[in-house]
Amino acid sequence: MKEDAPRVIKIPAKPEATRQAEARRQLRVAAYCRVSTKEEDQANSYEVQKEYYTDKIMSNTAWTMAGIFADKGITGTSAKKCEDFMRMIRHCRQKKIDVILTKSVSRFSRNTVDCLYYIRALKQLGIAVIFEKENINSLEEDSELRITLSGAFAQSESESISANVTWGKRRAMEAGKVSIQYKKLYGYRKGEDGQPEIIPEQAEIVRWLYERYLTGASLRMIKEELEQQGVKCFEDSPEWTISRIRSILQNEKYCGDVLMQKTFRQDFINRKAIKNTGQLPMYLIENHHEGIVSREKYDAVQAEMARRNAAKSPSKNAVTGMASYASKYALSERLVCGECGTLYRRCTWTRNGEKRVVWRCVSRLxxxxxYCHNSPTLDEAPLQQAILAALNTAMADKNSLIRQITDAMETEIIPFPGGTMSLGDIERRLRELEQQFQTLLEKATDDPAAYGGQFKEILDEQTLLKERRSGILANNNEQAKANQRIMDAAQTLENASPYITEWDESAVRQLVETVKILSKDEVAVTLKGGIEICQKIMY
Incomplete structure (x- = not known):
């Protein structure tokens, strides 16, 4: 049986019908307008733009209003920060808009990549973007090249503005002009003279934070204590966080100084803040305002932070690979394995309903x-008694102990001055060289080249003397800090009880540097200042 041959039926196009249908349906037209800052004169421009587009859309009988989208006081270098712009894009994807009107490419976006991305996305949806100033319709064939050029010019303008603003800020820093963000600075407010003014009730909390940290409390413990006491942070953001507490403890403003350019923005497009670790110069203004804590206490907190970070031990269970600081038990950061050098960790064993507290090497755990073959497991009670016995042995002759510790600390931490010239000698010689330079300058008016060698000798000696002066000043600063540490150690020992009968976590933190496990029966207790006492463990 013969099958019928396939037939092809041509359905003619009806362009007239399509045009008539489109003509019958009004185009849903939206407008996007934006001004870059919140200045009053530009705010007027913002209102004028809204009024202009409303009138333009509503007076055209072929159009219907799909919304006026406007961002005020928002940067144009990142579309994601422009809330109304992103809302307009969502409406486009929901097929609620057919055409978008905007003043110019620079008003739409100053980021060329963002501009082209959204233009192409809207083009795929069949949505036209009409730029009035450049007379560009994004659905036309040559539109992308013209938009790219206009967008590049707009981005270049933003780069130039950003560079000018950055240059101005850095010149202000060099001149010592300080800009402080009081909204995020706990404990201070802007005074009538424009300088930081201490808020008494908040200042007490700041001092308490510094004291608690120096007595061994961790950031988490401090946070929990603040919450238990019902202390609020800022009015609009009352919750305390670990990062906020760390920021207060690390901020030099609390001792009266201001350090500028701690962060910078390398890319003006994404505006991500990068920590300045030496890429750019920083500017420190000392004694800028009244501090809440003393400089000595601030320095002590920074040293304690560095010590805690250095004392962290490797841990395969930690996300960073290093165990965090544990403040609940003093031995958590002081008990060291004599075999592998790893810290010990407190463990609780339960057998037949009975609990046994022991300390074990973290590497063994x-x-x-x-990696660690023979480190012993130690019961907590005998270990603590051995450490107390070592402390009591040392405290038997407190005056002698204080003298030994201060002598050891002086030998270890006070820098050796060196050099034969005093600071006064250097200053006098620099003044003499300056006079010689000025005299030589007057002689060299007619023939500077003839005096080039003499100029070089004077400049070389000035450079050398200035380096020596900087070294002496830095040395004096270090010596002052070292003397303070010696005084603190001596004061701690002076206030300590001559005989310790009960285990005291705070006393151990203040008196003991490290405890090294030599064997199951012996430990080496090193006191602050370097004195070491070997002690048997009695079971």
């Missing part, structure tokens, strides 16, 4: 005997 995490990796078995792979």
């Amino acid at each position: 995490d990796y078995g005997k792979k």
Whole structure:
């Protein structure tokens, strides 16, 4: 049986019908307008733009209003920061808009990549963007090239403005002009003279934070204590966080100084703040305002932070690979394995309903005997008694102990001055060289080249003397800090009880530097200042 051959039926196009349908349906037209800052004169421009587009859309019988989208006081270098712009894009994807009107490419976006991305996305949806100033319709064939050129000019303008603003800020820093963000500075407000003014009730909290940290409390413990006491942070953001507490403890403004350019923005497009670790110069203004804590206490907190970071031990369970600072037990950061050098960790064993508290090497806990083969497990009670016995042995002759510790600390931490010239000698010689330079300058008016060698000798000596002067000043600063540490250690010992009968976490933190496990039966207790006492463990 013969099958019928396939037939092709041509359905003619009806362009007239399509045009008539489109003509019958009004185009849904939206407008996007934006001004870059919140200045009053530009705010007027913002209102004028809204009024202009409303009138333009509503007076055209072929159009219907799809919304006026406007961002005020928002940067144009990142579309994601422009809330109304992103809302307009969502409406486009929901097929609520057919055409978008905007004043110019620079008003739409100053980021060329963002501009082209959204133009192409809207083009795929069949949505036209009409730029009035450049007379560009994004659905036309040559529109992308013209938009790219206009967008590049707009981005270049933003780069130039950003560079000018950055240059101005850095010149202000060099001149010592300070700009402080009081909204995020706990404990201070802007005074009538424009300088930072202490808020008494908040200042007390700041001093308490510094004291608690120096007595061994961790940031988490401090946070929990603040919450238990019902202390609020800022009015609009009352919750305390670990990062906020750390920021207060690290901020030099609390001792009266201001350090500028701690962060910078390398890329003006994404505006991500990068920590300045030496890429750019920083500017420190000392004694800028009244501090809440003393400079000595601030320095002590920074040293304690550095010590805690250095004392962290490897841990395979930690996300960073390093165990965090544990403040609940003083031995958590002082008990060291004599075999592998890793810290010990407190563990609670339960057998037949009975609990046993022991200390074990972290390496043995995490990796078995792979790296540490013979480190002993120590019961807590005999270990604590051995450490107390070592402390009491040392405290038997407190005056002698204080003298030994201060002598050891002086030998270890006070810098050796060196050099034969005093600071006064250097200043006098620099003044003499300056006079010689000025005299030589007057002689060299007619023939400077003839005096080039003499100029070089004077400048070289000035440079050398200035370096020596900087070294002496830095040395004096270090010596003052070292003397303070010696005084603090001596004061701690002076206030300590001559005989310690009960385990005291705070006393151990203040008196003991490290405890090294030599064997199951012996430990080496090193006191602050370097004195070491070997002590038997009695079971």
